[in-house]
Amino acid sequence: MAKVTIDGIEIEVEDGTTILQAARKIGGKVVPPAMCYYGPLKGSGGKCRVCLVKVTQGSAKDTRPMPKLVASCITQVQDGMVVENTTNEEVLNARKGIVEMLLINHPLDCPICDQAGECNLQDLSYEHGVSAQRFEEERRTFNKVDLGPYIQLHMTRCILCYRCVYTADQITEKRVHGVLGRGDAAEIGTYIENVIDNDFSGNVIDVCPVGALTDKTWRFKNRVWFTKPMDAHRDCPTCSGKVTLWTRGEEVLRVTARKDQYNEVEEFICNTCRFDKKEVSDWTIEGPRHIDRHSVISANHYELPVVNVPIVPNLPTSTKKNLPQE
Amino acid sequence: MGLKILTEHINVPGIETLEVYRKHGGYKSVEKAVKTMSPEEVVEEVKTSGLRGRGGAGFPTGMKWSFLAKPEGIPRYLVCNADESEPGTFKDRWFMEKNPHALIEGMITSSYALGANTSYIYIRGELLFVLRILEKAIAEAYAAGLLGKNILGSGYDLDLHVAPGGGAYICGEETALLESLEGKRGNPRNKPPFPAVKGLFQSPTVVNNVETISSVPWIVNNGGAEYAKIGIGRSTGTKLISASGNINNPGVYEIELGVPVEEFIYSDQYCGGIWKGKQLKAVVPGGSSVPILPANLILKTAAGEDRLMSYESLSDGGFVSGSMLGSGAFIVFDEDQCIVRNTWNYARFYHHESCGQCSPCREGTGWMEKVLHRIEYGHGHQQDIDLLVSVAKQIEGNTICPLGDAAAWPVAAAIRHFRHEFEWHINNPKEATAPGAVYRGQPETVTA
Numbered sequence: 001m002a003k004v005t006i007d008g009i010e011i012e013v014e015d016g017t018t019i020l021q022a023a024r025k026i027g028g029k030v031v032p033p034a035m036c037y038y039g040p041l042k043g044s045g046g047k048c049r050v051c052l053v054k055v056t057q058g059s060a061k062d063t064r065p066m067p068k069l070v071a072s073c074i075t076q077v078q079d080g081m082v083v084e085n086t087t088n089e090e091v092l093n094a095r096k097g098i099v100e101m102l103l104i105n106h107p108l109d110c111p112i113c114d115q116a117g118e119c120n121l122q123d124l125s126y127e128h129g130v131s132a133q134r135f136e137e138e139r140r141t142f143n144k145v146d147l148g149p150y151i152q153l154h155m156t157r158c159i160l161c162y163r164c165v166y167t168a169d170q171i172t173e174k175r176v177h178g179v180l181g182r183g184d185a186a187e188i189g190t191y192i193e194n195v196i197d198n199d200f201s202g203n204v205i206d207v208c209p210v211g212a213l214t215d216k217t218w219r220f221k222n223r224v225w226f227t228k229p230m231d232a233h234r235d236c237p238t239c240s241g242k243v244t245l246w247t248r249g250e251e252v253l254r255v256t257a258r259k260d261q262y263n264e265v266e267e268f269i270c271n272t273c274r275f276d277k278k279e280v281s282d283w284t285i286e287g288p289r290h291i292d293r294h295s296v297i298s299a300n301h302y303e304l305p306v307v308n309v310p311i312v313p314n315l316p317t318s319t320k321k322n323l324p325q326e
Numbered sequence: 327m328g329l330k331i332l333t334e335h336i337n338v339p340g341i342e343t344l345e346v347y348r349k350h351g352g353y354k355s356v357e358k359a360v361k362t363m364s365p366e367e368v369v370e371e372v373k374t375s376g377l378r379g380r381g382g383a384g385f386p387t388g389m390k391w392s393f394l395a396k397p398e399g400i401p402r403y404l405v406c407n408a409d410e411s412e413p414g415t416f417k418d419r420w421f422m423e424k425n426p427h428a429l430i431e432g433m434i435t436s437s438y439a440l441g442a443n444t445s446y447i448y449i450r451g452e453l454l455f456v457l458r459i460l461e462k463a464i465a466e467a468y469a470a471g472l473l474g475k476n477i478l479g480s481g482y483d484l485d486l487h488v489a490p491g492g493g494a495y496i497c498g499e500e501t502a503l504l505e506s507l508e509g510k511r512g513n514p515r516n517k518p519p520f521p522a523v524k525g526l527f528q529s530p531t532v533v534n535n536v537e538t539i540s541s542v543p544w545i546v547n548n549g550g551a552e553y554a555k556i557g558i559g560r561s562t563g564t565k566l567i568s569a570s571g572n573i574n575n576p577g578v579y580e581i582e583l584g585v586p587v588e589e590f591i592y593s594d595q596y597c598g599g600i601w602k603g604k605q606l607k608a609v610v611p612g613g614s615s616v617p618i619l620p621a622n623l624i625l626k627t628a629a630g631e632d633r634l635m636s637y638e639s640l641s642d643g644g645f646v647s648g649s650m651l652g653s654g655a656f657i658v659f660d661e662d663q664c665i666v667r668n669t670w671n672y673a674r675f676y677h678h679e680s681c682g683q684c685s686p687c688r689e690g691t692g693w694m695e696k697v698l699h700r701i702e703y704g705h706g707h708q709q710d711i712d713l714l715v716s717v718a719k720q721i722e723g724n725t726i727c728p729l730g731d732a733a734a735w736p737v738a739a740a741i742r743h744f745r746h747e748f749e750w751h752i753n754n755p756k757e758a759t760a761p762g763a764v765y766r767g768q769p770e771t772v773t774a
Contacts, residue, residue: 045516046516046684046726047683047684047685047726048685049684049685049724049725049726050685052724068723068724069723069724071516074516094720094724097686097716097719097720097724098685098686098720098724100720101685101686101688101689101690101693101720102685104689104693105689105692134713135693137693137696137697137700140692159685160682160683160685160688162683178511179511179682181682182494182496182679182680182681182682183677183678183679183680183681183682183688183691183692184677184680184682184689184691184692185682186681186682186688
């Protein structure tokens with residue numbers, strides 16, 4: 001067991017736990033954001049750099065601070081480690097810089113994006129980004145690609161978190177997509193024009209933190225915040241059959257896996273459940289699903305009284321100061 | 327000229343053949359090491375020698391070797407990093423091309439010291455002709471019983487393979503190199519675990535530069551203490567310097583560390599002075615990723631002492647008024663060179679070579695290049711300079727591997743020392759974009 005202090009809160013966790021996992025055990029504001037790390041996927045993390053934290057004391061034995069900011073999702077805790085996340089100016093500034101980097105080539109087409117409302121990048125930029133834009137060059141763009149009958153790839157929105165690559169590697173038998181090219185020309189793609197065709201391919205949509213991989217049976221049908229999430233299950237021969245139905249009235253608009261507050265799926269589901277079972281009669285409804293996230297969905301949650309829930313909860317007060325001086 | 331360790335016999339005709347190489351004392355260290363020394367003794371000699379990594383970071387080699395984990399039943403690997411692709415660096419290519427057996431001898435001796443039974447030379451994909459030279463030399467060594475099973479009757483086995491890369495700069499980063507060697511996409515790994523614990527094929531691995539490994543035979547033959555006498559302070563031994571730019575005699579020079587920079591630039595046995603008798607403007611002393619220094623700061627440190635060609639002296643003053651020895655690519659600029667154009671050129675290189683794995687480097691390198699391109703072609707704004715500084719700062723230290731730092735440092739340093747020149751470009755776009763136009767003012771003065 002290792003004792004670790006994050007933002008002044010002490011917690012005891014098992015050896016080998018990462019800083020991010022320890023912070024999630026504490027919960028609340030001390031949890032660093034994560035765009036590429038995904039608990040159920042082995043080897044993910046370390047790429048997006050938004051979870052950088054400052055380690056001011058390496059361990060009880062070696063009390064020196066770590067020289068650089070470290071990625072909390074892949075750094076394991078040591079006994080006596082002291083970590084600063086939101087209490088450290090350097091961390092907040094670095095994070096602000098990284099959010100800016102993630103957004104410079106992002107189209108910011110949230111008004112027409114299906115992910116809007118449950119998008120990790122959207123939440124992240126509200127919380128940590130700046131409201132002004134310093135990038136004046138042309139953005140990188142890609143054409144939309146069809147990856148078979150169910151999935152559409154909109155590479156322009158991608159932040160190259162590699163989650164979909166790990167998903168295909170770890171829960172399906174054959175991966176046909178991967179990262180092609182390098183630098184800011186790197187893209188998710190199939191080589192050459194191929195179809196992602198297997199029983200679990202739909203899960204890449206669930207793990208995508210942005211709107212790069214979208215469900216074609218749901219595209220442009222509705223906005224996330226108008227739909228009601230309901231827990232439901234069915235007897236499925238290929239997967240657990242435990243899903244969340246996103247309904248409006250009597251209509252099932254979308255089926256996804258059940259996700260926790262960090263957007264991580266509890267159990268991966270199969271394509272039949274996800275794409276083909278779109279009738280209420282296909283499912284046994286368990287009841288409403290509580291979405292415990294500070295995204296816009298929970299702002300309109302029918303379980304809670306709708307009274308001035310702040311859409312932008314923790315906007316740093318210093319945001320305005322970063323506007324360029326004209 | 328000073329003592330020659332690596333290049334003593336380099337110009338002997340036929341030195342690339344085993345016969346001539348052995349005639350000039352080649353493979354003595356292999357015999358000495360495998361027959362009379364234990365692996366620990368070899369490591370100890372290298373530790374005593376104070377040899378530091380010649381690839382750029384300058385980490386003490388002996389210490390790196392002693393960090394190698396030695397679990398039972400798991401193989402260990404030595405990998406030679408011959409993926410030399412830093413702009414301005416060409417020493418390893420030249421050395422391997424001329425004297426392939428020197429590297430192979432170093433590989434055998436070093437592998438013996440580390441207890442590796444399989445070793446790899448990862449060579450840059452563009453250097454296919456060098457790969458062929460090395461393979462020919464390796465075949466000769468196998469035939470002579472210097473490689474393979476039971477080397478020289480000592481009972482030590484070693485297989486040496488040469489693997490070409492695909493031509494990506496990022497594969498010169500050690501963990502990306504290992505990924506590439508395993509046949510995967512050359513993305514740097516997250517550290518820890520370090521290669522010394524989990525490297526190639528998840529086994530303990532040491533990755534060393536060509537020049538580092540080639541220095542080991544001399545250390546084994548003559549003793550680490552003898553090697554430590556060469557050079558100055560903690561910068562021991564000799565170093566190959568790839569001198570290029572506006573100098574009279576560009577080329578590879580082997581210097582004893584500690585030669586004054588002024589002597590290196592102006593002496594006839596080295597660079598031979600600035601081309602056409604022009605004035606020195608700036609020097610990049612260690613390859614494109616280290617900070618550029620203006621003439622006054624490269625010749626003297628901020629404290630007024632003579633700057634020497636050594637790890638410590640070149641980095642004297644930190645990044646405020648110093649730089650780094652890096653991989654030893656000494657790039658000289660005369661008064662007619664435009665720093666803005668040069669910085670843009672470097673930024674363009676890093677933009678092209680970023681692997682695209684982590685966000686600050688992927689997006690930031692492209693951003694810096696675009697802004698520098700704008701300034702160079704007369705479309706810059708006044709706030710662009712501060713923007714560049716801020717983007718460089720956002721990248722530096724926040725990336726998985728050092729490529730992000732390497733992209734940020736030259737931009738930040740060029741602005742630190744030549745801000746007037748950037749301002750002149752922005753304020754006088756017409757003059758600045760005229761053919762051959764160069765800012766003639768003085769560089770920024772930096773106080774320590």
